[in-house]
Amino acid sequence: MQRPNAFDTEHGQPLLLSSEQLAIVHRTQPSAIIAALAGTGKTTTLACCAVQALRSNPDARILVLAYSKSGVEAFQQRLQMLVRSKPATMQITTLDRWCARSLRQTDPGLRFLTDPQELRQHARQALQHLAEQLERQPDERLELPTEVDMQAFAAFNRAAKKSLLLQRVRDEGADLAEFCDAHMLDYTQARLFAAYERLRIDHCGDTAYYAEGDCTYALAQDDAPALHAPYDLVLLDEMHDLDLASLTVLRQMLVASNAQFLGAGDFNQHIEDQAWSVFQDQLHQLADFLPLPTHSLPLTQSRRFGPQIAQAVNQWFHVDMKAPSTRYSTVTYWQWKDDAQCIDQLLQAKASIPANAPLTVILRHPHDATALELAMDRAGKTVSLHGLQHFYLQREIALLLGLLYAHGMQAPDWKSSTCILDARILSAFVDGALYFGKGRIDHQQADSELPAMAAQMHANPQAIWRFLIGEQSLQGGQRNFAAFGNFLKLPLALQSNAHALLEQADVWGLFAGTPMPDDDKVRLRARVQSFMAAIAGLNAPQVLQRVADLAQRTHKAWSYGTGFDFQLLSIEQAKGQEFDYVALPFLKPGRFPAPAAKATAFLERNRLYVAMTRSKRKLWLLEHAEHRIRAFDD
Numbered sequence: 001m002q003r004p005n006a007f008d009t010e011h012g013q014p015l016l017l018s019s020e021q022l023a024i025v026h027r028t029q030p031s032a033i034i035a036a037l038a039g040t041g042k043t044t045t046l047a048c049c050a051v052q053a054l055r056s057n058p059d060a061r062i063l064v065l066a067y068s069k070s071g072v073e074a075f076q077q078r079l080q081m082l083v084r085s086k087p088a089t090m091q092i093t094t095l096d097r098w099c100a101r102s103l104r105q106t107d108p109g110l111r112f113l114t115d116p117q118e119l120r121q122h123a124r125q126a127l128q129h130l131a132e133q134l135e136r137q138p139d140e141r142l143e144l145p146t147e148v149d150m151q152a153f154a155a156f157n158r159a160a161k162k163s164l165l166l167q168r169v170r171d172e173g174a175d176l177a178e179f180c181d182a183h184m185l186d187y188t189q190a191r192l193f194a195a196y197e198r199l200r201i202d203h204c205g206d207t208a209y210y211a212e213g214d215c216t217y218a219l220a221q222d223d224a225p226a227l228h229a230p231y232d233l234v235l236l237d238e239m240h241d242l243d244l245a246s247l248t249v250l251r252q253m254l255v256a257s258n259a260q261f262l263g264a265g266d267f268n269q270h271i272e273d274q275a276w277s278v279f280q281d282q283l284h285q286l287a288d289f290l291p292l293p294t295h296s297l298p299l300t301q302s303r304r305f306g307p308q309i310a311q312a313v314n315q316w317f318h319v320d321m322k323a324p325s326t327r328y329s330t331v332t333y334w335q336w337k338d339d340a341q342c343i344d345q346l347l348q349a350k351a352s353i354p355a356n357a358p359l360t361v362i363l364r365h366p367h368d369a370t371a372l373e374l375a376m377d378r379a380g381k382t383v384s385l386h387g388l389q390h391f392y393l394q395r396e397i398a399l400l401l402g403l404l405y406a407h408g409m410q411a412p413d414w415k416s417s418t419c420i421l422d423a424r425i426l427s428a429f430v431d432g433a434l435y436f437g438k439g440r441i442d443h444q445q446a447d448s449e450l451p452a453m454a455a456q457m458h459a460n461p462q463a464i465w466r467f468l469i470g471e472q473s474l475q476g477g478q479r480n481f482a483a484f485g486n487f488l489k490l491p492l493a494l495q496s497n498a499h500a501l502l503e504q505a506d507v508w509g510l511f512a513g514t515p516m517p518d519d520d521k522v523r524l525r526a527r528v529q530s531f532m533a534a535i536a537g538l539n540a541p542q543v544l545q546r547v548a549d550l551a552q553r554t555h556k557a558w559s560y561g562t563g564f565d566f567q568l569l570s571i572e573q574a575k576g577q578e579f580d581y582v583a584l585p586f587l588k589p590g591r592f593p594a595p596a597a598k599a600t601a602f603l604e605r606n607r608l609y610v611a612m613t614r615s616k617r618k619l620w621l622l623e624h625a626e627h628r629i630r631a632f633d634d
């Protein structure tokens with residue numbers, strides 16, 4: 001006889017639901033939110049609800065939304081546990097994609113723009129327009145740069161759209177400068193954003209193009225959008241990531257469709273800085289936003305891990321996580337005095353798990369991957385990176401590698417063969433040399449030429465020298481190429497100590513000619529410092545050989561699909577996923593969690609929470625011996 005909590009799957013084996021899951025699957029409320037902790041089965045339960053709706057009514061039209069692409073993948077995986085293939089009447093997508101599709105239905109000719117070069121061009125035009133505007137109407141509060149800093153502009157553009165900035169300024173009847181003052185926003189960026197939007201959408205309201213995030217923004221701004229939303233049920237995962245624009249569209253869609261709604265989120269996992277904060281008893285704020293009276297449904301037991309991990313989570317976060325005693329998982333606390341010891345502990349943890357299983361290492365800071373990649377490779381272990389970039393492909397590090405290589409070419413016994421650095425590294429090197437050498441952002445010409453230049457340099461390394469010297473002698477804006485030329489003239493004897501050679505060259509001076517926002521400067525400094533620390537004690541040829549071997553081994557492991565000993569993930573990448581064996585290294589207040597202003601400290605708390613709750617079986621928490629993690633205040 002079948003058990004009452006058995007949920008039939010198409011794979012023969014039923015899924016046994018908890019009583020809370022069962023209550024959600026058979027809920028009667030037309031609008032509800034599952035607000036529950038990590039790993040309690042939110043996504044799985046949403047998948048069961050979708051399947052159950054189709055079992056009750058095979059014609060039911062179901063829309064499943066997630067905030068991120070990884071959220072969509074997580075839902076698809078959970079759905080596959082229940083059915084062999086996605087039912088035809090079920091649509092699974094991100095909210096922004098759904099908005100794009102809706103807009104296209106009303107205007108099939110609309111244009112989506114993804115090319116970064118073209119976007120840069122539009123931002124430059126906006127800067128030019130703003131400069132012209134200022135000539136007509138001076139504004140001493142503005143400090144216009146000569147060049148658009150695309151990273152800073154893109155970040156402002158994204159945040160402004162998610163928070164419906166211009167609409168809020170209008171609603172408050174405020175002047176943009178006052179609004180920026182009151183909300184601690186960068187007024188120059190706000191003016192640039194407004195100018196960019198005026199070019200993107202003309203005075204008749206016609207939109208020239210839509211870039212990422214613009215579709216949700218467009219619908220959110222429209223008071224009465226023509227939405228085609230023929231759904232009986234709308235499910236929404238990752239509700240904790242929703243920002244004001246997304247929430248506005250969700251509401252419009254639910255009104256248009258008259259569909260039932262079930263959302264799920266864990267507000268401890270809110271790490272998107274524009275998302276709505278609805279901690280503890282504030283969930284009603286979200287419910288108030290939805291068109292129908294919305295109930296809150298509980299899931300209290302972790303389905304991912306057992307009591308030891310739940311206890312560790314409770315100890316730091318006071319969230320009252322519960323886990324069944326039938327699930328076995330362990331937490332190991334180790335303390336380290338320096339990074340080398342922490343890395344040894346990761347190797348030790350890896351040695352204690354099955355040889356063919358990867359140890360998942362979740363990092364707070366991308367630059368921490370540098371030392372790990374080099375140390376793991378030295379120990380004969382392979383490493384894959386997810387949501388992180390190999391240090392040797394970062395343009396500033398590739399620039400240093402290229403300089404170390406070119407510096408060695410002065411040796412009387414230097415022989416010309418192919419360059420030890422592969423074409424991908426050389427491509428990043430040329431990019432870095434042009435970016436930092438010219439002291440301005442000028443990708444238009446470089447991007448298309450990089451691979452050809454890199455291939456030529458790989459086959460014929462003298463081209464590297466000629467490039468560095470040649471650019472130096474060219475006229476116009478080649479400021480820092482002089483510093484690169486000086487680097488090449490440093491005494492050859494310094495090749496015996498790569499760290500000393502870079503210090504001698506005043507490594508920071510190499511990057512000083514390029515203006516960049518403070519945050520980028522801090523990140524660049526951290527990346528270079530990590531690289532410098534990781535190469536201490538090595539001579540220049542050893543550094544180049546190690547990097548070249550590492551790049552080649554990693555490339556081979558990907559090509560042959562042999563699997564990796566370690567997988568390093570950023571927190572953003574780890575979100576929504578789960579792994580058998582997880583280690584969190586470099587735990588120390590001020591490092592992980594990183595320092596933060598009081599108002600945003602909860603984001604740091606939540607990052608650590610997300611990382612800790614990814615483990616299914618074994619979790620290692622590697623803390624600084626003297627600076628242990630303290631529990632977060634409620």
Ligand SMILES: Nc1ncnc2c1ncn2[C@@H]1O[C@H](COP(=O)(O)OP(=O)(O)OP(=O)(O)O)[C@@H](O)[C@H]1O
Nearest residue numbers: 016017018038039040041042043044266303304576
């Ligand atoms: N009834 C069940 N029986 C067995 N396993 C389950 C059940 N419900 C959920 N699980 C498993 O528990 C784990 C966590 O589930 P799920 O990913 O759905 O949780 P979640 O709350 O969405 O997690 P997160 O908040 O971290 O994204 C998954 O491995 C899932 O397969």
